[in-house]
Amino acid sequence: xSKKSDSRGALIVLEGLDRCGKTSQCSKLISYLEGxxxxxxxxxxxxxxxxxxxxxxxxxxxxxxxxxxxxxxxFSANRWEKRSLMESKLxxxxxLIIDRYAFSGVAFSSAKxxxxxxxxxxxxxxxAPDLVLxxxxxxxxxxxxxxxGDERYEKLExxxxxxxxxxxxxxxxxxxxxxxxxxxxxxxxLKQIVMECVLKCxxxxxxTQLWQ
Ligand code: TMP
Numbered sequence: 001x002s003k004k005s006d007s008r009g010a011l012i013v014l015e016g017l018d019r020c021g022k023t024s025q026c027s028k029l030i031s032y033l034e035g036x037x038x039x040x041x042x043x044x045x046x047x048x049x050x051x052x053x054x055x056x057x058x059x060x061x062x063x064x065x066x067x068x069x070x071x072x073x074x075f076s077a078n079r080w081e082k083r084s085l086m087e088s089k090l091x092x093x094x095x096l097i098i099d100r101y102a103f104s105g106v107a108f109s110s111a112k113x114x115x116x117x118x119x120x121x122x123x124x125x126x127x128a129p130d131l132v133l134x135x136x137x138x139x140x141x142x143x144x145x146x147x148x149g150d151e152r153y154e155k156l157e158x159x160x161x162x163x164x165x166x167x168x169x170x171x172x173x174x175x176x177x178x179x180x181x182x183x184x185x186x187x188x189x190l191k192q193i194v195m196e197c198v199l200k201c202x203x204x205x206x207x208t209q210l211w212q
Pocket of ligand 1: 018045046060075076099100101102104105106108109153154
């Protein structure tokens, strides 16, 4: 039927502060979806494996210095270089669970003082997620979780500004999940929301694009 040919995978993004538990929850979602017979892949941004990704990685590890605007554009370019693969995966029926996306790009760069609209501009035209899951935790609580690493942004004061920036990006379509609850509780909640989205995309849901 015509319905079937529109069937596609879902683009699902997890966002949140550093140490909010996103990465663990992404892998739990992958096992869950695989276990229920869905084609699914785990992606993350920055994707440090590309040439652009290596520049980002060395910046984050304080091995290089870049102007705030320049690094912002590299993070965005890193998403653009994956855009066509992303679309073809989704069209072929694979669901993508993505650890960070354009919202991280805007939240982190605008936390440095860059203009929000300027930050959004290079992201316009990327595929819009079918679902954004925000793992909500205060910067203070996140910091208590085994502490931050040594990377550039892993400092309490900066994370507080990032939390503020995320708040200006929320819209009604985001699912805000209390990330201070137990891993199991968070996992259960995410599973339900995610499955609903996967099924909706399977029935055929048009693609939309970010910020246009
Ligand atoms: P990661 O810890 O998830 O690998 O992300 C590395 C850092 O990069 C994290 O502090 C968030 C930040 N970041 C940006 O500043 N802009 C972006 O576009 C993305 C995807 C991440």
